[in-house]
Amino acid sequence: MENITKEMEILEAKAKVLKALSHPIRLCIVRGLMEEEGCNVSKMQSCLEIPQSTLSQHLAKLRNLGILEGERNGVEINYYVIDEDAKKIVKTLF
Template sequence: MESEYKKRSELLKALSHPVRLRIVHGLLKTGCHNVTCMEEKTGMSQSCISQHLQKLRLAGAVTARRTGNEVYYSVSSPVVAGVVAALFEEEASNYVL
């Protein structure tokens, strides 16, 4: 049971950074799933976004899938969507998983 608490706390730590929360919220709301699209939507650099995505991946908040030269990201589970929905007082059922 202790490992489950550690896993959940790592997820919350990853989501506690404003940029990472913005990335996950954007993945759920806009369907913008690659770094190029995230750059255009946020105005942040590719390296900044990539660093934050790496932390989100390590925490289990997002998953990545490679198609050719592009890497596409998605939110890993309905649990993550539920946490973000609660923070923004939105319905998780409106999100794209």
Template sequence: MDKDISKYIQTAETLKVLAHPVRICIVKGLLDNGECNVSHMQNCLNAPQSTISQNLQKLRTAGIIEGRRSGLEIYYRVCNEKAAELINMLLSGEE
């Protein structure tokens, strides 16, 4: 057993951020659709824009997603391969 748990801290932080239904849904939607903006996510999730934005901020801060500005809109995509693999594994067969 490895006594140096510091290398597991980032993994634990990623899991903490993903441990929310809205954030799981956002990441899964981005993986399925590629890039999306907040308006598209708001319509898909039937949730207020503020809820979507708060959850996007947490995902961005954790390095799970990143945004690309196009005019007034920001298009988000998953940039963390480990998080993508985890969500795909957990939700395989859910559709």
């Protein structure tokens, strides 16, 4: 019974990553950060052509799920993809 519970926890975690990446903007963010690590919000916003508030919501979701990590550099925060499952999924898709 313990193995089933652990297996379900693992499956739920993987499903959350898939769900997060299923949104086109979040998929684009992760893919772009894999190509150019250390990107800040201003650069992402100009590339994606979306409002800063919308971008911030997507970044927050990706950070909360442990897919991204932000590193402060002065007044900017540079983002990096840290989740290996997310990296593998995006590499497979593209």
